[in-house]
Amino acid sequence: MIYREPARTAARRTRSIILAALVVVSAALIGIPVYRSLAPSSSSSPSSSSAVSPSDSRHDDHHGPPGEARPQAPRIDRALDRQTRSGVSVADGVVPDGVTVFDDEFPAVAKLDADLLGALRQAARDADDDGVEFFVNSGWRSPKYQEQLLREAISKYGSEKEAARWVSTPDTSAHVTGEAIDIGPSDATAWLSKHGADYGLCQIYRNEPWHYELRPEAINEGCPAMYADPTQDPRMQQ
Numbered sequence: 466m467i468y469r470e471p472a473r474t475a476a477r478r479t480r481s482i483i484l485a486a487l488v489v490v491s492a493a494l495i496g497i498p499v500y501r502s503l504a505p506s507s508s509s510s511p512s513s514s515s516a517v518s519p520s521d522s523r524h525d526d527h528h529g530p531p532g533e534a535r536p537q538a539p540r541i542d543r544a545l546d547r548q549t550r551s552g553v554s555v556a557d558g559v560v561p562d563g564v565t566v567f568d569d570e571f572p573a574v575a576k577l578d579a580d581l582l583g584a585l586r587q588a589a590r591d592a593d594d595d596g597v598e599f600f601v602n603s604g605w606r607s608p609k610y611q612e613q614l615l616r617e618a619i620s621k622y623g624s625e626k627e628a629a630r631w632v633s634t635p636d637t638s639a640h641v642t643g644e645a646i647d648i649g650p651s652d653a654t655a656w657l658s659k660h661g662a663d664y665g666l667c668q669i670y671r672n673e674p675w676h677y678e679l680r681p682e683a684i685n686e687g688c689p690a691m692y693a694d695p696t697q698d699p700r701m702q703q
């Protein structure tokens with residue numbers, strides 16, 4: 466009896482150590498799959514990707530705030546995933562490839578002046594009859610996005626003065642107020658250059674054949690004379 470007590474205690478202690486070790490080992494084993502499921506889907510190897518449905522992997526790629534409503538359109542989804550690096554997103558008016566003047570789900574289009582958008586859509590329908598499609602390269606922009614474009618232009622052109630020939634400030638840009646659109650490709654701007662005035666759509670700057678604004682009087686009077694570039698535009702002298 467006297468000798469069995471310590472023996473039993475020792476055995477119990479050994480069992481506790483083994484149990485603790487088992488807990489540690491199982492935690493490690495469980496931890497591996499948990500960690501792997503948290504890892505970005507880009508880490509999935511081709512062999513494991515068959516187990517992940519496309520919608521699951523798209524969900525993993527979304528890094529927006531958890532409370533944010535997820536957009537329904539897949540194109541916005543992909544764009545949001547891509548655009549966060551530079552600090553501006555689709556919500557600031559960034560336009561992914563292939564957006565038309567009918568794509569209301571993009572703020573760059575939806576936040577355009579209603580009259581400008583109406584004229585653009587009417588023109589786009591008629592251009593379509595001629596086999597020409599309008600694509601939106603840029604439309605409405607947030608002040609933050611405009612500011613970023615200006616910074617990029619200054620670094621590209623080397624000076625604020627030269628950059629001003631191409632990019633306005635957030636205070637003066639007609640894109641920020643939703644009153645300007647940049648259209649492409651070249652067959653679309655060629656079509657607008659010929660027929661735009663019939664819809665009140667006018668090229669404003671000679672150096673920007675893609676930049677159009679609404680000039681309703683153009684329907685009767687034709688488009689006003691163009692400025693050589695934005696620095697000649699009185700609206701930019703603020």
Ligand SMILES: [Zn+2]
Pocket residue numbers: 603640645646647673675676677
């Ligand atoms: Zn423009």
